[in-house]
Amino acid sequence: MDISAQAAAAVDVPPAPASIHWVREPEALDQWLDRAPGKPLALDTEFERVNTFYPIPGLVQLGLGGEFCLVDPSVAEKSQRFREILADPGTPKLLYAISEDLELFRQWLNIEPAGVIDLQIGAAMAGAGFSLGYARLVETLFGETLDKSATRSDWLARPLSEAQQRYAIDDIRFLEPMYQWVSQLLRDRGLEAALVEESARFADELAGQEDPDNHYLKLRGGWTLSAQQQGVLRELVRWRELECQRRDRPRNRVLADALLIAIAERLPGSVKELSNIQGVPSGAVRRYGETILELVSRGATADNSSLERIAPPLSRDQQGFFKQLKRLFRKASEDADIPMELLAPRKRLEKVVQHPDLAKHEFFQGWRAQILAPVRADIEELLKS
Numbered sequence: 001m002d003i004s005a006q007a008a009a010a011v012d013v014p015p016a017p018a019s020i021h022w023v024r025e026p027e028a029l030d031q032w033l034d035r036a037p038g039k040p041l042a043l044d045t046e047f048e049r050v051n052t053f054y055p056i057p058g059l060v061q062l063g064l065g066g067e068f069c070l071v072d073p074s075v076a077e078k079s080q081r082f083r084e085i086l087a088d089p090g091t092p093k094l095l096y097a098i099s100e101d102l103e104l105f106r107q108w109l110n111i112e113p114a115g116v117i118d119l120q121i122g123a124a125m126a127g128a129g130f131s132l133g134y135a136r137l138v139e140t141l142f143g144e145t146l147d148k149s150a151t152r153s154d155w156l157a158r159p160l161s162e163a164q165q166r167y168a169i170d171d172i173r174f175l176e177p178m179y180q181w182v183s184q185l186l187r188d189r190g191l192e193a194a195l196v197e198e199s200a201r202f203a204d205e206l207a208g209q210e211d212p213d214n215h216y217l218k219l220r221g222g223w224t225l226s227a228q229q230q231g232v233l234r235e236l237v238r239w240r241e242l243e244c245q246r247r248d249r250p251r252n253r254v255l256a257d258a259l260l261i262a263i264a265e266r267l268p269g270s271v272k273e274l275s276n277i278q279g280v281p282s283g284a285v286r287r288y289g290e291t292i293l294e295l296v297s298r299g300a301t302a303d304n305s306s307l308e309r310i311a312p313p314l315s316r317d318q319q320g321f322f323k324q325l326k327r328l329f330r331k332a333s334e335d336a337d338i339p340m341e342l343l344a345p346r347k348r349l350e351k352v353v354q355h356p357d358l359a360k361h362e363f364f365q366g367w368r369a370q371i372l373a374p375v376r377a378d379i380e381e382l383l384k385s
Helices: 002-008 026-033 080-087 099-109 119-125 134-142 162-173 175-188 192-209 220-224 227-247 257-266 271-275 282-301 316-336 346-354 366-384
Strands: 041-048 056-064 067-071 093-095 116-118
Touching (some): 026 056, 056 162, 067 162, 080 099, 093 175, 192 366, 227 257
Parallel strands (some): 041 093, 093 116
16 A cells, blocks of 8 residues: 555645535536536535435535536436436446445436446455545645544534535545545556446446346345245335335335245245234234235246345355355455455355356356456356366
């Protein structure tokens, strides 16, 4: 990190603005965004989500060419240019840890942002470590300590305090300098295109995880269920996702994961049997009982032979194989100074162990192929054994 910090010293960081600039009208935002077409746009959001399924937008922060502005969501959503730029793959959008911001744009504006650059991924590729926090990286690279006292403040209330506004600007003020630092280091390592590729792959993966039809696969505790029971679980989880969206309520306010698994396991055929499942609230039985029984019946009688099953934990033999495989990936990781968690996340590596056919996996595609090339033959030999 010392070498990285020295490289960052050559990057200009815009000073904190003397006054905070708000864009109050959609037409003014359109004009502000058109000042530097195609240039990287620093982007962040603040939102609230405590008792709702959907995040409630509280603020949009934008940076362009060393200038910054704050925008109320009611203004941003009416700006046609803002929507166009979000969806434009030719305009890089610089964010740090993109998952929650992308979810907000999908659910608030019904837009799948394109051309996003996740600088947390970029920092990991540049050798700064995996999942490093934004404030920590800013302090390490640029020597500025951020005031995080406003992190959990109310972003829906108006007016925002001076501290909140300063906090919001600081969340975007360092993104373009950070992008310059990351780009230079990755260019030197031949990985500049890898950041664009991995950011896009991660964004697509996040979008896929929101599919109600596949959400049951995230309930890892359901792996012990039979194919029939997992078919029921899929029906129950899909219904809950749509119900949460319809009512705008968190998942646990409808039915918790553990209760859905218990219902799928017991396959209740009556309201009484449903009521007898430990932990199922009587209110949920009254409100959803008949619907749940219909879903149980539908899932239990469907043809579940081709259903994708929830991945089980590795067996003892598979764990030994996993360790051998992980050693090869770790060697490539260390030689390239790429965090193992980024190169080969555990869940993806487990899938290779459970289905040892490299053609089914993405490890030897794109930038990973370059990193893993020195150990590819050893990996293929191990998978054949």
